[in-house]
Amino acid sequence: MKIAVLDDYQRVARSLADWDSLDAAEIRVFTEPFADADEVVRALAGFDVIVAMRERTRFPAEVLAGLTGLRLLVSTGPVNAAIDVAAARELGVVVCGTGYVAHPTAELTWALILAAARNIPAEVRSVREGGWQVGLGVGLRGKTLGLLGLGRLGSEVARIGQAFGMDTIAWSQNLTADRAAERGVTAVSRDALFQRADVLSVHLVLSARTRGLVGAAELAMMKPTAILVNTSRGPIVDEQALVEALRQKTIGSAAIDVYDTEPAAADHPLRTLENAVVTPHIGYVTRELYEIFYRDAVEDIAAFRSGQPIRVMR
Template identity: 70%
Template sequence: MRIAILDDYQNVALDLADWDSLRAEVLVFTDHIADPDELVRRLAGFDVVVAMRERTAFDEAVLARLPDLRLLVTTGARNAAIDVAAAERHGVVVCGTGYLPHPTVELTWALILAARRNLEAETRAMREGGWQTTLGTGLRGGTLGLLGLGRLGSEVARVGQAFGMRTLAWSHNLTTERAAEHGVTAVSWERLLASSDVVSVHLVLGERTRGLVGADALAAMKPTALLVNTSRGPIVDEDALVRALRDGTIGGAALDVYDREPLPADHPLRAEPRALLTPHIGFVTRDVYEVFYRDAVADIAAYRAGEPVRVLRP
């Protein structure tokens, strides 16, 4: 058995799980392989591929050109970059792993605090010999608007409440009763946008949410509002966001996710002073990676034994 581990940017996969127990050839790719032809070329002859989240796409065209592939393991419980139905047609089993939500919640608040207190500018000024160059904005008494109140959104709400913020939420299926269970007020889409000092995205990417936060939504927000996205990039219309930041339509954005990842070096967001950017590190912690890679090893062992676990279905 030959196993390929993709997109291990930090080159840590082999240290975080017992790959030797599989008694197989394991090859780690630390670079991102964006070109489909290059991906097919480099994965030729591998029986198993371990994919990190949604970094590498496996669509019908790619899967059809990997005749040796039998098992595709994705870290996490879902992966929009994998065509599971196509994999099934080509005889490829797709399995997932466990996940820990709290690191993404923690990063969400790291971004909010850093943006509101201008930490990027202040730390840069300190390194350059400066002192107190900006005026921060506090959180207590402000309004936190949550787009989505699931496992992550509800935890973000709880932290906001600890900071003394009023918490509002909206999603397509959110009920008043469900929101009240978390001490949150369910409101309309329009009221959330108009009332929130911080709007934080915690929705699953799908047909109803792709491009949801577009030009109209951004125009409906307070001109001082901060937009935070640690969910999925395409939920926010990136072009509309760049325009809103340049025009001062909103106060700023703090982003960990993007339409295209890695974010191109010449992307306008990289040059936008109102944008605080991190490279999709919400889940990039040792404890999460240990779950990912240990479960990946277990998935491979179970598949080899003829009893695959955590199988994803179309």
């Protein structure tokens, strides 16, 4: 059995699970992203099993059709929007997931909020360059935290905001006042969310109805001091509209972990804007979660080899 482990950017996959338990398996680890779909097919031809790290590599129907030897596709996490599961099933490819926990992304969300509010990147840069204080931060107590989405992750971010003494409000298409109140959050209208939030944090699943949900009109409604945070999916926020809003100081700043295309281009404007705090999609990138991912991936492969696949995506 030939196994490909993809997109191991940190080169840690082999150290975080017992791959040797897969006796007689030939394992190759890929540490760089593929340029395009054609390269995916060329590089992975002949592999029986592929282990994909989240949505870093896409597997649409045409790519799956080109991987004629593929029998098992394991995705870290329980779902993966970058895999055409129905097409895989038609081609006889079993798709399995792994366990997942949301709190690493909630923790990074707060790291980004604090970094933007207290101007930490600029202050760190000044100290490293021999300087000292260069800006004036803002406190969070008494400010309004707006949650665009109040599911598992949004609720966790809200709880931490409440611990900071923030007023928490939320909106999503299906959010009810009672459900929000159960979490100590006030449900508001869509416009009120953008107008009132001092910090607006995005916590929605990317879908046809959420793609581009935060555009120029929504950014224009926000306070000129507001911080926009996105640790969900890049296309939920209109990227060009966000860049323009930051350039024009329509909003105060943005803290961004996700992008339309990943890895983000070397000349991406968000990389250079002084009022943007940017990280390379590391919301889930913790040792503890990676251990879950790779341990479960090995279990998935072993179960598949025994003829009893587990955690099969439907």
